[in-house]
Amino acid sequence: xxxxxxxxxxxxxxxxxxxxxxxxxxxxxxxxxxxxxxxxxxxxxxxxxxxxxxxxxxxxxxxxxxxxxxxxxxxxxxxxxxxxxxxxxxxxx
Amino acid sequence: xxxxxxxxxxxxxxxxxxxxxxxxxxxxxxxxxxxxxxxxxxxxxxxxxxxxxxxxxxxxxxxxxxxxxxxxxxxxxxxxxxxxxxxxxxxxxxxxxxxxxxxxxxxxxxxxxxxxxxxxxxxxxxxxxxxxxxxxxxxxxxxxxxxxxxxxxxxxxxxxxxxxxxxxxxxxxxxxxxxxxxxxxxxxxxxxxxxxxxxxxxxxxxxxxxxxxxxxxxxxxxxxxxxxxxxxxxxxxxxxxxxxxxxxxxxxxxxxxxxxxxxxxxxxxxxxxxxxxxxxxxxxxxxxxxxxxxxxxxxxxxxxxxxxxxxxxxxxxxxxxxxxxxxxxxxxxxxxxxxxxxxxxxxxxxxxxxxxxxxxxxxxxxxxxxxxxxxxxxxxxxxxxxxxxxxxxxxxxxxxxxxxxxxxxxxxxxxxxxxxxxxxxxxxx
Numbered sequence: 001x002x003x004x005x006x007x008x009x010x011x012x013x014x015x016x017x018x019x020x021x022x023x024x025x026x027x028x029x030x031x032x033x034x035x036x037x038x039x040x041x042x043x044x045x046x047x048x049x050x051x052x053x054x055x056x057x058x059x060x061x062x063x064x065x066x067x068x069x070x071x072x073x074x075x076x077x078x079x080x081x082x083x084x085x086x087x088x089x090x091x092x093x
Numbered sequence: 094x095x096x097x098x099x100x101x102x103x104x105x106x107x108x109x110x111x112x113x114x115x116x117x118x119x120x121x122x123x124x125x126x127x128x129x130x131x132x133x134x135x136x137x138x139x140x141x142x143x144x145x146x147x148x149x150x151x152x153x154x155x156x157x158x159x160x161x162x163x164x165x166x167x168x169x170x171x172x173x174x175x176x177x178x179x180x181x182x183x184x185x186x187x188x189x190x191x192x193x194x195x196x197x198x199x200x201x202x203x204x205x206x207x208x209x210x211x212x213x214x215x216x217x218x219x220x221x222x223x224x225x226x227x228x229x230x231x232x233x234x235x236x237x238x239x240x241x242x243x244x245x246x247x248x249x250x251x252x253x254x255x256x257x258x259x260x261x262x263x264x265x266x267x268x269x270x271x272x273x274x275x276x277x278x279x280x281x282x283x284x285x286x287x288x289x290x291x292x293x294x295x296x297x298x299x300x301x302x303x304x305x306x307x308x309x310x311x312x313x314x315x316x317x318x319x320x321x322x323x324x325x326x327x328x329x330x331x332x333x334x335x336x337x338x339x340x341x342x343x344x345x346x347x348x349x350x351x352x353x354x355x356x357x358x359x360x361x362x363x364x365x366x367x368x369x370x371x372x373x374x375x376x377x378x379x380x381x382x383x384x385x386x387x388x389x390x391x392x393x394x395x396x397x398x399x400x401x402x403x404x405x406x407x408x409x410x411x412x413x414x415x416x417x418x419x420x421x422x423x424x425x426x427x428x429x430x431x432x433x434x435x436x437x438x439x440x441x442x443x444x445x446x447x448x449x450x451x452x453x454x455x456x457x458x459x460x461x462x463x464x465x466x467x468x469x470x471x472x473x474x475x476x477x478x479x480x481x482x483x484x485x486x487x488x489x490x491x492x493x494x495x496x497x498x499x500x501x502x503x504x505x506x507x508x509x510x511x512x513x514x515x516x517x518x519x520x521x522x
Contacts, residue, residue, distance in 0.1 A: 004348035009279070009368035016130060037337035041270075043277045043344060043370035063370040064135060066255040070270045070372070071337050081257070084128045084238070085220030092280040092324070092367045093137040093199035 006045045010061040018086035021059050029076035030055040037071040063088055098122050100423050101236050101245040103223045103258060105132035107409050108393025109251030110206045111416030117214035119424050125215060128222040133203025137369040140319030140326040141301050142197045146413040155190045159201045161321035162299025163192025171473035172306040175354055178476040186298055196299045196319045226262055233388035246432055247423045249390045254372045256395040264391055265382040270334040272376035274314060277343045278328030281363035285323050292320055306473030308350040313464055316350045327360060375401045377460040378453040385437040390419045400452050402459045402522045411449055418443040462521035475501050
């Protein structure tokens with residue numbers, strides 16, 4: 001049984017990784033944002049706080065749910081889906 | 094430029110594949126574009142499918158489809174700390190089909206369904222992302238996939254909850270976090286024999302189990318557990334906007350749920366096989382987008398066609414029904430060679446006449462009712478306390494049930510508030 005760490009859970013999933021980033025953040029808006037709802041709602045915890053008040057998005061574990069685009073009301077997230085054929089690839093679903 | 098199709102369907106989920114299957118069966122030239130590597134690669138749900146609509150066009154589909162188990166028991170449990178108040182509905186297992194609903198894993202089921210659509214004559218093109226719509230004035234005349242254009246007389250958007258193209262078409266507005274629930278789920282593998290013993294199930298029999306109260310730590314939503322053939326689907330559904338407001342993480346709620354009694358005993362020694370997440374549009378009939386335009390229809394989750402009443406969470410049947418309604422509309426338009434907005438407006442009329450819009454209308458107050466925090470905070474505790482007083486004896490004289498409930502209500506809530514909630518519940522669900 002997993003110990004509940006998100007990294008361990010995502011490691012079980014199948015992904016077809018793309019080189020292209022499908023979600024981009026507006027660094028300026030994110031730096032000033034508080035309390036940063038994206039950090040909480042992303043079920044894959046792809047959003048992390050970096051140094052220098054930055055928000056860092058790592059697209060590799062993205063489950064493509066759309067929670068971040070709906071919770072961000074500052075227009076900081078340029079949200080698209082991975083290109084066709086890439087991204088998460090559920091075996092059970 | 095590619096040759097013109099009678100219809101292009103965006104998304105190989107239940108709505109899209111139903112529409113494609115029906116149109117192809119009628120001899121129309123139809124293609125489904127699916128962004129996943131295969132049909133179902135991007136799809137997940139809790140687990141139960143009420144297959145009545147599908148049985149109408151693929152009779153006895155359960156005999157060939159990858160069904161995990163047949164549901165013979167539905168349980169809803171109210172959890173409050175270490176106490177659990179449950180109520181169940183069960184049926185004696187039958188033979189054809191052996192239960193009243195099914196548990197299904199979408200990735201596998203959708204691949205089977207895509208094969209059925211292909212056999213019927215549809216083309217299912219996977220790994221292709223529809224990036225935009227083709228327009229001729231007000232008329233929608235196909236899709237773009239990157240640099241390539243695919244013209245069609247009709248486009249049916251079955252692209253799921255994020256509804257990117259429906260937004261581009263101007264049919265869907267901005268999606269709001271208040272109208273969304275986030276579902277996160279784990280597939281937890283267990284040996285078949287262990288699973289059947291643990292849940293007291295026969296071969297192929299399954300259970301659907303909902304949990305209200307502590308799983309979401311008082312936020313609107315709940316926990317769920319479904320039995321598959323050799324695994325459990327265990328997850329929580331929680332209102333997206335509240336998650337952010339309370340600063341909670343869905344994965345942490347799920348971990349608490351899994352580690353709490355009785356769930357921890359049910360999943361004991363299981364092996365994590367997948368972690369998935371998906372949004373559920375639960376705005377009800379108020380938040381539904383416009384569902385048609387000249388040359389364009391929207392079906393399934395993209396059209397917000399999900400019914401959530403707390404007791405019922407049904408999207409699959411609605412997706413199938415809307416896919417059928419879309420197919421009937423496109424077929425009529427083709428026969429009459431009329432692709433005007435008026436011709437496509439039939440779609441909404443068909444949905445209005447069957448259970449889809451009727452159910453959403455009947456339960457139109459449910460979304461507002463389900464935001465009541467007392468459902469998740471206080472009533473589970475109340476039920477468990479009453480249950481405890483009935484089940485346990487503390488040496489004091491017993492009281493009538495009505496007295497027990499009345500005293501608890503007065504102590505923990507207030508009578509007028511409970512009456513208000515009860516009236517609201519009766520009107521909503």
